[in-house]
Amino acid sequence: MLKRVLIANRGEIALRIQRACRELDIETVAAYSQPDAEALHVQLATQAVCIGPARAVDSYLNQEALLTVAKATGCDGLHPGYGFLSENADFADACAREGITFIGPSGDTIRKAGSKSAARDIMKAAGVPVTPGSDGPVSSVEDALAAAERVGYPVLLKASAGGGGRGIRRCDSADVLPAAYAEAKAEARACFGDDEMYLEKLVLRPRHIEFQILADRHGNVIHLGDRDCSIQRRNQKLIEEAPARCLTPELRQAMGDAAVRAARAVGYEGAGTVEFLLDSDGEHFYFMEMNTRIQVEHGITELITGVDLVRQQLRVASGLSLDMAQEDITLTGHAMECRVNAEDPRQDFRPCPGTVEFLHFPGGAGVRVDSHLYNGCTLPPYYDSLAAKLMVHAPTRLEAIRKMRRALEEFALEGFPTNAELSYQILYHPTFVRGGCTTAFLEENLPRLLDFNRRVDQHEDTV
Known part of the structure; x- marks a missing residue:
């Protein structure tokens, strides 16, 4: 196994990686910018090194600084998380040249899959439908x-x-x-x-369906089921759920097989996601893109499969084979995630960073919260506005919806606005409850959803 990993990221994903490393007895080095000096993952890391000022280009995107820190602290691995340099092929190559294991696919694979135009041609050749x-x-x-x-x-x-x-x-x-x-x-x-x-x-009124894949360097490729990410604003996901209610067993099988072919076609290694658009007829699907990294919403797949995806990333990067086969993967129950962002939906979703004055996370059976926030910490204005990910798991989709409503009712954050109330309103909308939302849902219903003073119908979930 890897011995020491540089976490080349920040926020909740840095903390998520750190926890997985700790459970595998892997030491961690946190690379942080000046505004993140008091960040939770910095405080909990084995070692922490400042890599630059606030601007991402001077810190989290500074390849030379990250590699210098990795070498100086004796790291044999580097985890890029998501965003920043996670899908940068040149950075993956640079890590390889320095003898540092990039925890993700090779630079060549990232180029094949990461270039959306090149990936389309590869998918056509592999028999994966494209738009x-x-x-x-x-x-x-x-x-x-x-x-x-x-x-x-x-x-x-x-x-x-x-x-x-x-x-x-x-x-x-x-x-x-x-x-x-x-x-x-x-x-x-x-x-x-x-x-x-x-x-x-443009495929009108589609559903956004993605499949989680895992692959090792020994030729083993599997998928871990699907996620429905159709609730999104300007292509930014807000609520995700797994598995997708709209897929028949036959369609799930066909899309899963296509996802595995896609991963094999680019010689994939590690955890990744193959994203599809499902036509409004619910029968035809098209390859959209392949994300060569861990996804923000990976946690709901973990909840329905019991597989720790970051742990698997670390195992694969260490050269080990997958410790599971396709037939070992079963999807149990239903999981849902609400992204809580520091933004004001009533002000065109204007980012609203600030200091946490009071914070209380929900709990109870089947509730998971991934967040880097704590009472008194500051969410800086220089980076993504993601503040927390609220996830729930229940035997059925309706039970998951009700559990998420309860979780949002318990969630309390004072100090800056969030979109939590908007998510709460969505969870009562009849179209959402019925499972009929497409990527056009939020655009078509936003004015009504932003009427937070409207009394939600407590009986809508029975329709």
């Missing part, structure tokens, strides 16, 4: 206009190196495409350092 779109990147507005004319509007412009909903623009006509192209390129350049774009036909 109609451009043949490779669109290098100019003229290329984008020609591709859009060929596949038909509406279309999505998407960053090849994108993720987390950034670098994406919807275009309903040729009139708006040039401006959207420029905006998406600029956002992609700022967020990922890569402004390559491609274009896809």
Whole structure:
């Protein structure tokens, strides 16, 4: 096993990685920026080293600083978490050159899967369905206009190196495409350092379904079931659940098989996610992208499978084989996650960082909270607004919904606004209770959901 791991991230995922390492007797070194000096994962790490000032480009995105710290502290592994450098192929290569195990796939695999345009071609060859779109990147507005004319509007412009909903623009006509192209390129350049774009036909009112995969360097690849991530705002997920209520056993089998083929096609190693769009007919699915990292929502898969995904990442990175086969994976009960973000939904979801004046997390059977917050800590304004992940597990979906309502009622955070009340309202909406939400749900229902003074119908969950 690895002996000492540099955690090249922050927030709740840094703490999650640290806990898994501790349980495997792996020492941890926390790399932190100046504003994160009092962060919980910094306080709990075996060792902690400041890598720079607040700006991510000077700290968490500073490859040279991270590698210097890893070597100076004797780390034989580096876990990138999610975001920041987690899907940076050059950084994975740099770790390999320095003899440091990058806990994730190789740089070559990240390039194959991480470039959304290149991944489309690989998936086609592997027999994985893809949405109609451009043949490779669109290098100019003229290329984008020609591709859009060929596949038909509406279309999505998407960053090849994108993720987390950034670098994406919807275009309903040729009139708006040039401006959207420029905006998406600029956002992609700022967020990922890569402004390559491609274009896809927009699948209207789909569901966003993703499959969790695990693979080792010995050729073993399995999936751990699916997650429904259709409740999202501007491509940012808000509520996720597992498994997806809309999948029949036959469709789940077909999508799971496709996810495994996708992982094999790029020579995957570690934990990753294959994301699909499920058409409004509930029968046709299309490959959307592959995330070559641990996902924010990995916890709900852990709840329904009993598999510790970060532990598996560490095992695979140490060269061990998966200690389970596909037939060992069973999906038990239903799990749900609400992301609590420091943002004000009534102010167009404006980020609202600040200091935690009072904090109380929910508890009880089947409730899990992943968070780096504590009473008196400060959530800095320089990074993602994620404050906590509330997760529940229950025998049935309806029981999970009721348990999450109870958990949100117990959750208390004073010091800055959050979106927790919005999630609570969603949990009472009849469409959500019935399991009928598509990716258009939040956009179509947001005004009503933001009416927090409206008395929720306590009987809606019986429809």
